[in-house]
Amino acid sequence: MSKPEIIITPDKMCLLASSWRSDRLKIALVPTMGFLHEGHLSLIKKARETANRIIVSIFVNPLQFGPNEDFDSYPRNIERDIFQLSKYGVDAAFIPTIQNFYSPNFSTSVDVNDLTQGLCGTDRPGHFKGVTTVVTKLFNTCSPHVAVFGQKDFQQAMVIKRMTRDLNWNIDIKIAPTVREHDGLAMSSRNANLTTLERSNAPKLYKGLCKGQTEITNGVRSAKKIQQIIYCFIKENLTEQIEYVEVIDKETLERIDTISRPIVIAAAVRLSKTRLIDNIILSPSNLSTS
Numbered sequence: 306m307s308k309p310e311i312i313i314t315p316d317k318m319c320l321l322a323s324s325w326r327s328d329r330l331k332i333a334l335v336p337t338m339g340f341l342h343e344g345h346l347s348l349i350k351k352a353r354e355t356a357n358r359i360i361v362s363i364f365v366n367p368l369q370f371g372p373n374e375d376f377d378s379y380p381r382n383i384e385r386d387i388f389q390l391s392k393y394g395v396d397a398a399f400i401p402t403i404q405n406f407y408s409p410n411f412s413t414s415v416d417v418n419d420l421t422q423g424l425c426g427t428d429r430p431g432h433f434k435g436v437t438t439v440v441t442k443l444f445n446t447c448s449p450h451v452a453v454f455g456q457k458d459f460q461q462a463m464v465i466k467r468m469t470r471d472l473n474w475n476i477d478i479k480i481a482p483t484v485r486e487h488d489g490l491a492m493s494s495r496n497a498n499l500t501t502l503e504r505s506n507a508p509k510l511y512k513g514l515c516k517g518q519t520e521i522t523n524g525v526r527s528a529k530k531i532q533q534i535i536y537c538f539i540k541e542n543l544t545e546q547i548e549y550v551e552v553i554d555k556e557t558l559e560r561i562d563t564i565s566r567p568i569v570i571a572a573a574v575r576l577s578k579t580r581l582i583d584n585i586i587l588s589p590s591n592l593s594t595s
């Protein structure tokens with residue numbers, strides 16, 4: 306067990322990454338907002354498969370939170386995170402402060418127009434612009450060959466892939482499967498903010514998506530019908546505060562009518578103060594999921 310090098314300033318991160326690059330080492334970056342759980346750790350394991358230097362960034366990025374969102378109450382525990390990273394042989398933990406990452410007159414943003422309008426983009430205007438801007442800064446400071454993102458935030462991963470392609474970055478974007486609690490709830494740092502009752506009900510979000518999946522397996526091909534089934538299940542069993550339930554094309558993220566190609570069924574709900582999202586990827590040809 307060896308502690309990762311803790312790096313606070315972007316300059317120092319740039320220097321370390323460029324020295325690794327001169328030594329022809331392959332760098333993988335795992336961007337996170339901390340309060341690490343098994344989902345994050347699975348991304349580190351995936352990074353380890355292809356790279357010999359791993360950087361995990363921990364930064365609760367204010368740009369991607371709306372004014373009435375949970376930036377202040379977002380769970381944080383840096384000491385525990387660093388301990389976790391030691392167990393996984395991470396080489397560097399990049400933990401910038403807001404002040405040293407964003408200069409006082411910071412005024413630049415990176416925005417992906419396509420893919421960001423629907424789903425989480427509808428209820429969180431400006432969210433993806435905050436994500437793509439911070440990930441751009443992380444790519445520039447960490448110079449990764451590979452960056453690993455989670456399927457749990459599927460839209461985010463697709464937006465990052467598009468940004469990377471559009472801006473000609475030679476970075477391999479990998480998407481790792483969603484890691485779940487024993488009862489099916491997708492692991493998330495935000496789960497720590499659920500009340501006991503909310504936590505016990507929260508797996509019904511995934512249950513609803515699985516219900517939709519079962520209907521597709523049984524032959525239903527109408528996206529609207531699947532959407533309705535999931536929507537009603539979540540409304541009756543979990544919450545009326547449903548931000549969206551969508552059946553979308555896996556590549557374009559556009560709504561579809563008939564399920565005939567790889568799709569994603571995705572949903573977002575609010576449980577008092579906590580927002581939960583989840584999704585299932587489905588290829589109707591072989592009905593396998595990931």
Ligand code: AMP
Pocket residue numbers: 336337338339343344345347348453454455456457458481482483484485491492493494
């Ligand atoms: P976050 O710290 O929530 O911003 O997440 C950092 C990265 O971990 C993102 O790429 C997420 O998609 C990914 N991630 C979060 N939760 C999970 C999970 N349960 N399984 C797999 N990856 C996850």
